[in-house]
Amino acid sequence: MIALVQLLVKYALLEPLGALTSLSSLGITILILATICIASAGNIINDIYDIETDLVNKPDKVIVGKSISEKTAFNLFITLNVLGVALGYYLSHLVEKSGFFSLFVIISALLYVYASYLKQTLVLGNVVISILVGLSVLIVGIFELIPNITSENQQLQLVYFKIVLDYAFFAFLINLIRELTKDIEDIDGDYKVGMKTLPIAIGRERASNILFALTLVPILAIGYYIVYKIYQNQIAVIYFLVCILGPLIYISIKTFSAKTKKEFHHISNILKLVMLLGMLSLILYKFSF
Numbered sequence: 001m002i003a004l005v006q007l008l009v010k011y012a013l014l015e016p017l018g019a020l021t022s023l024s025s026l027g028i029t030i031l032i033l034a035t036i037c038i039a040s041a042g043n044i045i046n047d048i049y050d051i052e053t054d055l056v057n058k059p060d061k062v063i064v065g066k067s068i069s070e071k072t073a074f075n076l077f078i079t080l081n082v083l084g085v086a087l088g089y090y091l092s093h094l095v096e097k098s099g100f101f102s103l104f105v106i107i108s109a110l111l112y113v114y115a116s117y118l119k120q121t122l123v124l125g126n127v128v129i130s131i132l133v134g135l136s137v138l139i140v141g142i143f144e145l146i147p148n149i150t151s152e153n154q155q156l157q158l159v160y161f162k163i164v165l166d167y168a169f170f171a172f173l174i175n176l177i178r179e180l181t182k183d184i185e186d187i188d189g190d191y192k193v194g195m196k197t198l199p200i201a202i203g204r205e206r207a208s209n210i211l212f213a214l215t216l217v218p219i220l221a222i223g224y225y226i227v228y229k230i231y232q233n234q235i236a237v238i239y240f241l242v243c244i245l246g247p248l249i250y251i252s253i254k255t256f257s258a259k260t261k262k263e264f265h266h267i268s269n270i271l272k273l274v275m276l277l278g279m280l281s282l283i284l285y286k287f288s289f
Contacts, residue, residue, distance in 0.1 A: 006035065009140040009282065012285060013282050014164075017160060017285060019156075020145075021148065022144050030090065031091055033084075034087035037081070038104060038111065039136065041078075045115045046115040046119070048074060087104075088100075088101055097143075107135065121196060122201055127176065137164065170221075170278050183207070187199045188261075219248050222244055236281075244281065254270075
């Protein structure tokens with residue numbers, strides 16, 4: 001999904017709208033590879049630290065410690081991190097913005113800190129990982145638009161950047177809701193290993209109420225976007241109503257009544273679908289805007 005979204009931002013949004021971009025086909029490929037390597041490393045280190053929890057929450061899906069050893073997994077984590085950061089270093093110099101390299105270092109470090117510590121803290125871990133998900137979208141705008149900003153095109157480039165920022169915020173918000181959903185789903189395993197997630201701290205029922213309230217935020221935001229931003233475009237309005245707003249309302253209703261682990265798992269899967277459908281709406285800019 002990361003690769004697809006980054007390609008859509010470049011080829012379905014920025015280039016069709018006439019934005020002055022910095023990355024060639026090779027450049028966007030390097031950015032995608034760097035992001036995927038670091039994200040994959042983050043998944044691996046998360047699995048390493050979650051072995052005990054996953055044996056309770058999802059015993060059939062445990063890989064580290066079963067299919068591969070912890071040592072092999074850790075070596076793979078190091079390799080992918082080094083490769084991702086190295087690609088980020090090369091790309092930053094390619095666009096003549098060496099300071100951008102720090103983004104890859106910070107993301108890599110935060111993914112490790114999240115897996116080893118922040119994931120066990122109240123809410124903060126959820127927020128941090130959701131920011132990183134949003135950043136995987138925003139980073140395309142950073143590398144594509146900022147290096148080519150001049151006094152003449154600054155206003156227009158910032159308009160394009162704001163669109164990318166809107167999608168990054170959407171990714172952040174949906175992922176934050178999904179993180180809380182997964183915390184409620186995994187409460188038994190998390191409690192066993194002494195984690196301090198929101199459902200453990202305040203109880204499943206109160207956490208579910210907060211989750212329900214959170215699901216209303218993207219509904220209101222998408223509703224506002226439809227009414228005030230795209231109301232004149234019939235194709236876009238229909239797409240957002242059917243593919244994004246409709247599923248979000250369904251999620252909100254299901255969240256209000258969900259009680260079992262299976263129900264929260266279902267909500268988590270629908271949230272992934274909403275994330276995908278939301279990002280696919282980038283295609284509409286090429287044909288409709």
